[in-house]
Amino acid sequence: MEVSNLARAQLLYQQSRFDLAEQELRRLLGETPHDPGAHALLSMCLAQQQKLDAAQQEAEQAIVIAPDWAYPHYCRSIVLEHRNRFTEAEAAAREALVLEPLDPDYHARLAGTLFQQGKWQACLDACLEGLAHDAEHRQSGHLRTMALTKLGRQSEAVATVNEALGRAPHDALAHANKGWALLHQSQPREALVHFREALRIDPTLEYAQQGIVESLKARNPLYRWMLVYFLWMARLSDGARWGIILGGYLIMRVLRGAGRANPDLLPWITPILVLYFVFVLLTWFAYPLFNLLLRFNKFGWYALNRDQRSASNWFGACLAIFVGGLVAELAFRFPLGILVAGFAVGMALPLVTIFSCDVGWPRQMMTLFTAAMALVGIAAIAGTAMQLAIAETLIMLFLFGFIATPWLANYLVTARAKR
Amino acid sequence: MLPSDDSIAALREALHISPTNVPLHKHLAESLQKLGRFEEAERAYRDGLAVAPASVDLKLGLASAYFQQQKNSPALVVIEDLLERSDPPAAAYVWHARLLIRAGESQRAAYQYRQAIELDAAVADDELASELGVASTPSGYEENEVVDGRVRQRAGDQPPGPFEGDIERPKVNFQEVGGMETVKEEIRMKIILPLAHPEMFQAYGKKVGGGILMFGPPGCGKTFLARATAGEVKAGFLSIGISDVLDMWIGSSEKNLHELFEQARRNKPCVLFFDEVDALGASRADMRHSGGRHLINQFLSELDGVEANNEGVLILAATNAPWHLDNAFRRPGRFDRIVFVPPPDAPARAAILRLMLTGKPSDNIDFDQLAKKTADFSGADLKAVVDVAVEAKLRDAMKSGNLEPLRTKELLAAAGQVKPSTREWFATARNYALYSNQGGAYDEILKYLKL
Numbered sequence: 001m002e003v004s005n006l007a008r009a010q011l012l013y014q015q016s017r018f019d020l021a022e023q024e025l026r027r028l029l030g031e032t033p034h035d036p037g038a039h040a041l042l043s044m045c046l047a048q049q050q051k052l053d054a055a056q057q058e059a060e061q062a063i064v065i066a067p068d069w070a071y072p073h074y075c076r077s078i079v080l081e082h083r084n085r086f087t088e089a090e091a092a093a094r095e096a097l098v099l100e101p102l103d104p105d106y107h108a109r110l111a112g113t114l115f116q117q118g119k120w121q122a123c124l125d126a127c128l129e130g131l132a133h134d135a136e137h138r139q140s141g142h143l144r145t146m147a148l149t150k151l152g153r154q155s156e157a158v159a160t161v162n163e164a165l166g167r168a169p170h171d172a173l174a175h176a177n178k179g180w181a182l183l184h185q186s187q188p189r190e191a192l193v194h195f196r197e198a199l200r201i202d203p204t205l206e207y208a209q210q211g212i213v214e215s216l217k218a219r220n221p222l223y224r225w226m227l228v229y230f231l232w233m234a235r236l237s238d239g240a241r242w243g244i245i246l247g248g249y250l251i252m253r254v255l256r257g258a259g260r261a262n263p264d265l266l267p268w269i270t271p272i273l274v275l276y277f278v279f280v281l282l283t284w285f286a287y288p289l290f291n292l293l294l295r296f297n298k299f300g301w302y303a304l305n306r307d308q309r310s311a312s313n314w315f316g317a318c319l320a321i322f323v324g325g326l327v328a329e330l331a332f333r334f335p336l337g338i339l340v341a342g343f344a345v346g347m348a349l350p351l352v353t354i355f356s357c358d359v360g361w362p363r364q365m366m367t368l369f370t371a372a373m374a375l376v377g378i379a380a381i382a383g384t385a386m387q388l389a390i391a392e393t394l395i396m397l398f399l400f401g402f403i404a405t406p407w408l409a410n411y412l413v414t415a416r417a418k419r
Numbered sequence: 420m421l422p423s424d425d426s427i428a429a430l431r432e433a434l435h436i437s438p439t440n441v442p443l444h445k446h447l448a449e450s451l452q453k454l455g456r457f458e459e460a461e462r463a464y465r466d467g468l469a470v471a472p473a474s475v476d477l478k479l480g481l482a483s484a485y486f487q488q489q490k491n492s493p494a495l496v497v498i499e500d501l502l503e504r505s506d507p508p509a510a511a512y513v514w515h516a517r518l519l520i521r522a523g524e525s526q527r528a529a530y531q532y533r534q535a536i537e538l539d540a541a542v543a544d545d546e547l548a549s550e551l552g553v554a555s556t557p558s559g560y561e562e563n564e565v566v567d568g569r570v571r572q573r574a575g576d577q578p579p580g581p582f583e584g585d586i587e588r589p590k591v592n593f594q595e596v597g598g599m600e601t602v603k604e605e606i607r608m609k610i611i612l613p614l615a616h617p618e619m620f621q622a623y624g625k626k627v628g629g630g631i632l633m634f635g636p637p638g639c640g641k642t643f644l645a646r647a648t649a650g651e652v653k654a655g656f657l658s659i660g661i662s663d664v665l666d667m668w669i670g671s672s673e674k675n676l677h678e679l680f681e682q683a684r685r686n687k688p689c690v691l692f693f694d695e696v697d698a699l700g701a702s703r704a705d706m707r708h709s710g711g712r713h714l715i716n717q718f719l720s721e722l723d724g725v726e727a728n729n730e731g732v733l734i735l736a737a738t739n740a741p742w743h744l745d746n747a748f749r750r751p752g753r754f755d756r757i758v759f760v761p762p763p764d765a766p767a768r769a770a771i772l773r774l775m776l777t778g779k780p781s782d783n784i785d786f787d788q789l790a791k792k793t794a795d796f797s798g799a800d801l802k803a804v805v806d807v808a809v810e811a812k813l814r815d816a817m818k819s820g821n822l823e824p825l826r827t828k829e830l831l832a833a834a835g836q837v838k839p840s841t842r843e844w845f846a847t848a849r850n851y852a853l854y855s856n857q858g859g860a861y862d863e864i865l866k867y868l869k870l
Contacts, residue, residue: 017698200854203853
């Protein structure tokens with residue numbers, strides 16, 4: 001009966017009935033507690049149900065029972081990747097490869113962990129090695145395309161994905177990959193076709209939904225330019241990204257200093273400064289702003305996920321307050337109008353950033369910071385209205401928070417909470 | 420020498436004079452059989468059995484008459500009846516073996532034949548024995564000896580019979596199903612009316628039978644509705660759950676599936692209900708191993724009624740994941756009606772809660788307010804609400820020692836604790852409805868979600 005129990009569990013797992021598969025495996029393990037295959041499969045079932053601690057324990061149990069079997073290491077690597085522990089996941093994948101160096105599944109596993117760490121070239125190499133053992137390995141093929149896209153080798157990426165689609169035209173992930181490669185080449189209309197096709201085949205593919213959102217927004221030329229910048233930034237390593245942000249900031253400081261020292265240069269420098277300021281604003285707000293504009297496109301609005309919709313709603317609220325404050329100040333001479341408008345501008349970035357942070361400590365930190373900013377801001381407005389002395393300090397504090405926001409946001413958006 | 424028509428006439432005359440003479444009945448029937456007039460022989464045996472209902476000889480004769488007319492099912496009924504006696508006659512085992520051969524179950528047939536000759540070597544039938552590859556004497560052959568190119572198996576335990584589900588006769592009917600008027604209407608049109616007025620459907624040349632596929636979030640009463648359908652038409656109800664289906668996958672046994680349909684056909688009118696049918700009919704493109712396709716193809720051909728008539732067999736199926744079903748399921752004649760079973764609406768929720776609270780101590784509960792606060796709750800979720808409230812009440816009762824009735828306030832508090840389980844389902848369903856709605860298969864979901 002043991003064989004049939006394991007077979008049933010495998011069948012249930014294939015049919016994505018993970019809870020039933022778990023029950024079946026636990027029953028089986030009650031009879032034969034030292035079956036490494038059952039432990040390994042159980043760890044996969046638990047990982048699919050997001051019971052990550054237990055999943056890791058089961059994978060490790062399987063390794064203890066059968067230390068020379070590669071598969072449990074492979075399972076452990078998957079669980080660790082679910083927990084956002086990519087270096088450990090990479091080590092586990094390498095362990096599996098030591099035991100079973102010819103299996104393309106394990107090469108693909110390694111490539112996946114490298115991709116998550118942003119090591120595009122290493123990822124590509126791992127894929128190629130896997131493909132050397134099985135030229136039609138799907139997972140390796142997908143990762144190769146994704147790595148090529150990130151390396152900026154778009155035409156190669158499109159070529160490999162075309163090949164994959166020739167073999168399996170109903171591969172949703174391949175269509176989505178092609179869409180992203182085209183988007184990186186700034187061809188949103190063509191990309192949209194492929195994202196739609198991907199979603200038709202697998203409507204639950206989040207990767208393709210995000211592609212739809214981006215390609216719909218990229219029909220606007222302004223956003224298309226911003227997207228080129230966003231995607232280019234996404235291809236860089238963490239260090240390079242910080243370098244560019246800091247570099248830009250420093251260059252502008254130097255230019256401003258030069259302008260102050262030589263008033264003759266000002267007509268040249270001022271437009272550059274203004275352009276840079278607009279550009280920075282766009283890097284902060286293009287994303288939620290154009291998501292908000294998607295409201296007018298039914299298809300696009302439904303494609304947004306919850307976080308994106310919340311972020312664009314908050315952004316919309318800030319925008320409304322900003323406009324309302326300005327109008328009150330300028331048209332009705334309402335004394336606090338400009339302060340309220342400034343408050344809205346200050347709050348917009350932290351509010352939308354909350355929803356881009358990974359669930360866990362990064363999002364909690366951002367939420368706390370935003371709440372503190374809001375408190376200080378409201379207190380400052382109230383203090384000014386009541387003409388309290390402390391109001392000026394509060395305004396300074398709010399301004400300080402405003403300047404600190406982009407740096408903090410940049411850090412928290414890229415941080416991943418370990419699970 | 421064959422009996423002549425004259426002697427038959429004489430026998431009939433004699434029976435007319437002494438209708439209770441059992442040996443005479445038997446003689447007449449046997450004579451008719453020898454003449455090849457099996458139908459008359461069957462009648463003669465039945466007349467005899469009317470006089471002596473317990474006669475083993477007559478029953479065996481009747482079974483043989485059925486057998487000769489290829490009426491296997493009635494023959495099997497008679498023989499199984501004999502085998503259930505405490506001292507079954509050896510001949511009954513022989514007939515059973517013959518019938519099993521016709522059903523293609525030679526293993527069981529061989530077993531039954533061995534039983535027969537062990538009881539009484541005189542019943543040995545060389546022709547049957549050679550067909551089965553069984554020696555005519557109880558012992559005297561080697562194990563695993565090859566006979567006619569087949570390996571002889573040891574006579575061990577009786578091999579298992581085909582898969583048999585339990586046919587139940589549900590007592591529930593549509594009155595006990597709260598809400599769901601549109602779904603009930605569909606079923607009425609497709610299943611109940613055809614059974615009640617077969618002549619109207621015949622006039623248009625339409626067959627009675629076919630299938631309805633119900634889909635919707637879990638816990639919204641799909642299974643209950645199927646059972647109530649069977650109760651409504653007073654038909655048998657054969658329910659096949661996921662565990663039965665899994666066993667079929669593992670054995671790759673298309674035969675079991677066939678046997679299930681056969682069982683339903685034997686017991687018509689019968690409602691055959693497949694719960695979680697997506698486990699059986701997962702999209703063929705999804706299934707990598709070819710063993711799976713056989714089962715799906717077998718299921719489809721049974722639905723079509725290619726080899727047998729599905730007249731009077733109603734097939735209901737339920738699934739939480741219609742998108743995993745093979746498109747071929749939706750062809751006309753298979754599951755041509757696909758019905759969305761939404762979570763209960765407010766009046767239905769009130770009705771369900773009222774039903775759940777009958778018999779429990781309660782104090783004029785405001786069901787309408789409760790129904791309003793439990794939007795998106797499935798039937799199963801409502802049950803959880805009542806359970807939570809009752810548990811809290813019990814805890815209080817343990818402390819204070821006196822039983823107090825349930826109040827609206829407590830039920831509302833319990834409703835706050837239970838999360839509706841349908842939301843997750845709708846999150847997935849929404850994606851399918853938005854992006855993969857070819858042919859409008861999910862229009863009802865879009866309508867429900869007001870997209």
